[in-house]
Amino acid sequence: MASQNTDLKPRKGAATVELAFVLPVFVALIFGSIEVNQRLHTKQSALISAYESCRVATRPISDTDDVVTHCQTLLTQQNVQGATIQVRNMTQSRNDLVDVATGDEIRVRITVSWAANTVSNYVVGNQGNFVVQAFMLRE
Numbered sequence: 001m002a003s004q005n006t007d008l009k010p011r012k013g014a015a016t017v018e019l020a021f022v023l024p025v026f027v028a029l030i031f032g033s034i035e036v037n038q039r040l041h042t043k044q045s046a047l048i049s050a051y052e053s054c055r056v057a058t059r060p061i062s063d064t065d066d067v068v069t070h071c072q073t074l075l076t077q078q079n080v081q082g083a084t085i086q087v088r089n090m091t092q093s094r095n096d097l098v099d100v101a102t103g104d105e106i107r108v109r110i111t112v113s114w115a116a117n118t119v120s121n122y123v124v125g126n127q128g129n130f131v132v133q134a135f136m137l138r139e
Contacts, residue, residue, distance in 0.1 A: 031120065034119075035118060035119070035120060038117075038118055038119065039114065039117075039118060041078075042078075042080055042112065042114075042117045042118075043112075043130060043132065045074075045075070045078035045079075045080050046075065046078075046080055046083065046110050046112050046130075046132045047132045047134075048074070048078075049071050049074035049075050049078070049080070049110060050071070050108045050109070050110045050132050050133055050134040051108075051134040052070070052071075052074055053067050053068075053070050053071035053074065053085070053087075053108045053134070054067075054106060054107070054108040054134035054135065054136045055136065056070045057087060057097060057106045057108060057136070057138075058106060058136045058137065058138050058139050059139060060102075060138070060139055062097065063096075063097050063098075064087050064096045064097045064098075067085075067087045067097065067108065068085050068087060071083075071085045071108065071110065072085065075110070079117075080112060080117060081116045081117055082112060082113040082115075082116030082117065083110050083111065083112045084110070084111040084112075085108070085109075085110055086107075086108070086109045086110075086111075087106070087107070087108055088106070088107045088108075088109070089104050089105070089106060090104070090105040090106065090107050090135070091103075091104040091105050092104060100138050101138065102138055102139065103137055103138060104137065104138045105135055105136070105137055105138075106135070106136055106137070106138055107133055107134070107135050108133060108134050109131060109132070109133040110131070110132050110133070111129050111130070111131050112129060112130055112131075112132075113128070113129050114127050114128060114129065114130065
């Protein structure tokens with residue numbers, strides 16, 4: 001029996017050393033997963049906002065202010081912050097929706113800062129901005 005008790009003591013030390021090696025990896029994996037998923041959610045939310053705003057821009061009665069307001073509302077609802085919204089008539093090379101004709105291509109581009117939309121930048125790091133855009137034809 002005495003020999004069994006002495007066998008446990010070296011194993012306790014080995015478990016502590018193993019935990020010291022494995023725990024930081026698990027913590028980095030967990031926080032990295034949270035950060036990556038948060039970034040995916042932010043990017044998908046911005047993409048949906050661009051698409052829905054572009055859909056509003058294709059309506060005959062819409063103007064630039066309507067589209068930007070709609071986009072800002074959608075981004076606010078999804079807690080996306082620090083976004084820059086640009087509405088452009090690609091066919092006429094204009095940055096507004098004045099005198100848009102049926103069939104003109106409209107683009108809504110949203111530029112979002114990663115730093116303003118992540119809890120931490122420890123695992124993935126701050127990678128600047130990302131851009132999403134949607135294109136549609138005016139009705």
